[in-house]
Amino acid sequence: MTKLTCFKAYDIRGKLETELNEDVAYKVGRAYGQIYKPKQIVVGCDVRLSSESLKQATIQGLNDAGVNVLDLGMTGTEEVYFGAFHLDVQGGIEVTASHNPMDYNGMKLVRENSRPISADTGLKEIQALAESNTFEEVAHKGITTTYNILPEFVEHLLTYIEPEKIRPLKLVVNAGNGAAGHVIDALETQFQTKNIPIEFIKIHHEADGTFPNGIPNPILVENRASTSEAVLKHKADMGIAWDGDFDRCFLFDEKGQFIEGYYIVGLLAQAFLLQKSGEKIVHDPRLVWNTLDIVEKYEGVAVQSKSGHAFIKQVMREQNAVYGGEMSAHHYFRDFAYCDSGMIPWLLVSALLSETQQSLSSLVENMIAKFPCSGEINFKVSDTQTVIQRIFDHYAVAQPSIDKTDGVSLDFGTWRLNIRASNTEPLLRLNIEVRAEAAGRSVESYVDEVTALITA
Template sequence: MTTLTCFKAYDIRGKLETELNEEIAYKVGRAYGQIYQPKTIVVGCDVRLSSESLKKATIEGLNDAGVNVLDLGMTGTEEVYFGAFHLDVQGGIEVTASHNPMDYNGMKLVRENARPISADTGLKEIQALAESNQFAPVTTKGTTTPYNILPEFVTHLLTYIQPERIQPLKLVVNSGNGAAGHVIDALEAQFKQLNVPVEFIKVHHEADGSFPNGIPNPLLVENRASTSEAVLEHQADFGIAWDGDFDRCFLFDEKGQFIEGYYIVGLLAQAFLIQQPGEKIVHDPRLVWNTLDVVEKYQGTTVQSKSGHAFIKQIMREQNAVYGGEMSAHHYFRDFAYCDSGMIPWLLVAALLSETKQSLSSLVEDMIAKFPCSGEINFKVADTQTVIQRIFDHYADQKPEIDKTDGVSLDFGAWRVNIRASNTEPLLRLNIELRADQATRSLESYVDEVSKLITA
């Protein structure tokens, strides 16, 4: 029996040929079909050069298991999520490696109503069946039908804003040659029809799986200049950049400055609570003070969750939360079946700018000044638990408030640190934030201090 190493905590991801190939993709489709026995599911893929053939193999496996497939073609992950809750289907699969290197690919799997399939909720069973290769014989093969979800998806996106209230805006949109461009084009056509005064400046817009401008991952500092420079050159109101499957979006203010995802969580919480006071907002434990401050100010309730989409979605469902945000630029919405979207956030920000008549930098500058943060800093370490214990021991006599929701958070009143092992990579992730009105030292000095403990 072969061990398949492409199965991760939340999804399937692996190196092409060695960890993931068409034969493995076929087995994943076949196992999904046999375990869940859906009548119909949606399948889509990103723009990577290997994605179309992996999608075909997955569909073949599903068909051989008796499952009918609506083939959505080239899509972002959230178009598959949307199809899985909007259409009369019982699940979905997106073939994507998001922001992973060129020689990788993967899959994100959901059940009915776009409920995630992760290691705790069925992915291990799919892996076991795919590894054993013990597939039950199927008498009736499923069918495959091409389906264009784009018009319905765009109609849904427009329900998050009041198009008639949008003020004139000039936006830089950077798809990174990934899957986002076709949605922007469709939104642009809708805006023209509705006389919404938004002008799009398109950067790296054409879908191109050879990624001539590098893998679309705006979290990497070196990938931000193209968006930032275009904002300044065109005097745009703000800039948006997406990762390859556009389930995450990253925002730049009118000065071309990248805004940490942490402050966007506060901004979107504010956008929802202005319209719907008293709602619940879910956040991750890495950086929290700004979110708590904003949600209290706008009479909402915060709920903390472990980082990671499977945890956030589950807690949002349990609490019926209107919105959930992670500092890693994943934003989740109740009206989007609790799934993450990279399109809804920037639409809400455009609406917020129109409502408040303020610039994006002025909407976030108080948050940044009040609660400066380090952003996530990653370290490669041999043993994450030993390092976490070392930090724990070092600060024990200062008696910080301790929270072990996810890794370890230590709250010293004036500053706060969260340190956790990555769920997806062999890394230790560090986040530090300050209360600017209480801190007696600079953010850098705390970052240096903890970094030295990590690398000691």
């Protein structure tokens, strides 16, 4: 029995050839088919050079397990999510390594209605069957049909805005040579047909698996300059950059400044609560004060969940929440089967810019001034639990309120920190936020203080 190391907490991700190859992909497809026995599922892949062959191997495994496949071609993850709840299918698989390095690939798997398959909801069973290689023969093999989901997907996206209310906007869009470009082109056609006055300035637009402009990962500071510079050059109202499978988008204001995902959560909560007060908004525990402030101001109900898409989606389903947001730029929507999307957020922000007649910088500047934050800072440490305990012990004398929803959050009234071990990498992640009016100290000084404890 060969141990497969590409199975992670939320998805499949591994180094090409050594951890993930066509043989492994075939086994994943075969195991998915045998365990869930769907009649038909959707399969798509991102733009990476290895993705098409891995997708074909996965499809072969599914067909051999008796599953019919709708091959969506090159797609973002959310197009597979959309297909899995919109079409008459019982699941979906996207072959993608998102923002990982060139020599990686992976898969994201869902069941009917786009319910996530992660380590505690079926991924371990798929791993065990793929490792054991004990597959049943089926009487009738499945067939594969190509399917273009783009027109239906774009039609769905347009339901999040009221076209007649959109004011003229100029948007810089940076697909990072990833998979997002074809959706932007299709939206542009619809905007023109419906007289929606949004103009796109496209950079790094064409899908190219060699990633000539670097891996599409706008969370890395060094990857932000091209979007920022284009916003200033073209005097745009907003810049938008996506990761490789465009399930996350990152926003830049009209001054070319990158906006932390944390404040976008507040902005989207505001957008939904302006439409209807009383709705539930789910957020993660890493940074919370701004979200709580906005949700209270616009008469919503804030619900905290552990970080990670499987947890957020579950809590949203249980609470019937209209929206869920993580500071890591994952945004989830009830009308999108509780899945994350990198297309819906910027559409909602465009609508908010139109409705409020404000610039993006003015919409977020009060949030940033009121609740400055550090952004997520990662540390490589040999023993995460020892370090967390050291921080815990050091601050015990201050008697902070303690929350252990995800890692450890310590709230001192004027500032708070969250420290947690990464679910996907050998890292410790730190977030700090401050109440500007009460702190008397900068975020940076708290970061220096906690960093000294971590690296001691």
